[in-house]
Ligand SMILES: NC(=O)C1=CN([C@@H]2O[C@H](COP(=O)(O)OP(=O)(O)OC[C@H]3O[C@@H](n4cnc5c(N)ncnc54)[C@H](OP(=O)(O)O)[C@@H]3O)[C@@H](O)[C@H]2O)C=CC1
């Protein structure tokens with residue numbers, strides 16, 4: 001679709017009374033509407049509970065204007081929302097849904113374009129996709145696209161089953177598997193930093209980079225998601241998708257063009273080169289943790305095993321640190337360290353690219369060595385880039401001192417960058433699947449993660465809980481780097497503004 005063209009579509013949101021729809025989807029659509037990015041559109045919200053159209057419109061209004069503010073733009077936006085009460089497991093009610101869809105399609109002149117957004121528990125994904133086909137909802141004159149939330153399966157086998165089910169109704173290029181990290185501004189910036197700067201790309205390999213660290217720490221605990229999280233853990237919840245996606249963008253070869261297929265195929269090649277870690281190697285390359293009680297922002301917080309819907313004897317990890325090796329020509333010998341966890345000291349996602357030391361330190365013979373050059377990509381909450389260099393110390397000395405060159409991304413409107421969901425929804429409406437995960441990426445990343453989870457699930461970790469809430473994880477995560485002669489760069493001291 002050309003840049004100045006605006007998309008037209010009927011958007012069906014399954015799970016329209018749920019948390020994701022209210023917190024992310026309605027506000028993101030409203031932002032697109034306000035920015036005049038959409039042409040003709042209408043939305044059907046689907047969920048079980050019985051609501052009138054008016055009640056549904058009110059709930060949409062509340063989600064975009066929580067303080068009750070109202071104006072003509074809000075009214076015009078919500079006027080395009082319709083509700084269909086429907087149990088997705090009930091085969092009989094899809095035809096009524098199709099009737100409503102046809103009516104709106106012709107009333108709003110939507111050109112037969114349909115987006116089906118599955119914002120529901122994953123166990124329903126396959127059933128819904130099959131019904132969409134068997135009940136004729138996918139027989140459209142325009143495009144049809146399926147947006148599917150994570151988790152995409154629980155392991156490789158279940159992901160394959162799910163994929164087979166959805167492929168009965170949609171082709172691979174009609175499936176948009178969401179990984180919301182791919183919608184984050186600075187995650188999208190990784191490729192630009194790498195491929196639009198001649199100073200980085202020649203150095204982006206094992207001759208000049210000593211290691212790369214990707215941290216995504218959260219202060220939140222498991223909140224009310226204990227039931228889901230007990231079966232997932234940090235490995236499936238964060239590593240299989242967001243963490244591995246960031247690694248693939250950091251490690252991929254330059255694509256021959258910026259098309260969806262070229263970018264995805266370079267990412268797939270990274271997953272294929274990822275060294276398989278299994279059996280007895282798992283605990284050498286990976287560390288798991290579970291949070292105990294502690295203090296965060298001055299408040300006492302409970303241990304994971306005291307949270308609602310969590311087994312007091314739980315063996316589920318809320319923290320993972322790992323060393324990934326990418327066995328190809330570019331990256332042989334360069335560890336990619338990842339760590340992610342809940343109830344950590346700070347909410348931060350950062351990438352640190354540590355360059356190798358210079359061959360000889362001329363400047364600090366008496367006063368310690370020069371600091372390594374670092375390129376820090378600040379994903380969130382700050383967005384930006386910092387380059388750590390060494391410069392001459394002021395005054396009559398030959399010594400060097402570390403200096404930082406920083407760029408703080410303030411977003412297009414000077415305030416904030418668009419929410420990841422806003423960008424991803426827009427991409428989907430325009431038919432750009434680049435920032436969604438291809439099945440090959442999903443399959444390879446599950447294959448990698450399954451080897452680790454199969455060991456962890458069969459070995460009870462007796463040291464759990466092994467890190468206090470409000471810390472950066474268990475001691476073993478530090479040791480993982482120390483044994484290679486490295487350490488985790490502290491995320492706090494790498495801030496853009498200092
Ligand atoms: N919330 C978030 O921040 C995130 C969520 N996700 C994913 O998004 C999906 C939705 O999550 P979330 O919104 O939090 O879940 P919620 O539990 O808040 O919402 C679930 C929705 O599904 C509807 N529903 C449940 N059963 C049926 C049924 N049989 N037929 C029709 N509708 C049904 C519910 O409506 P009703 O009760 O009226 O039937 C509700 O609208 C999940 O896959 C989750 O993993 C991913 C990333 C972040």
Ligand SMILES: O=C1O[C@H](COP(=O)(O)O)[C@@H](O)[C@H](O)[C@H]1O
Pocket residue numbers: 218237238349
């Ligand atoms: O997908 C998920 O991501 C969030 C973290 O996302 P962020 O954008 O806040 O970094 C995590 O809390 C959640 O457990 C996981 O399912």
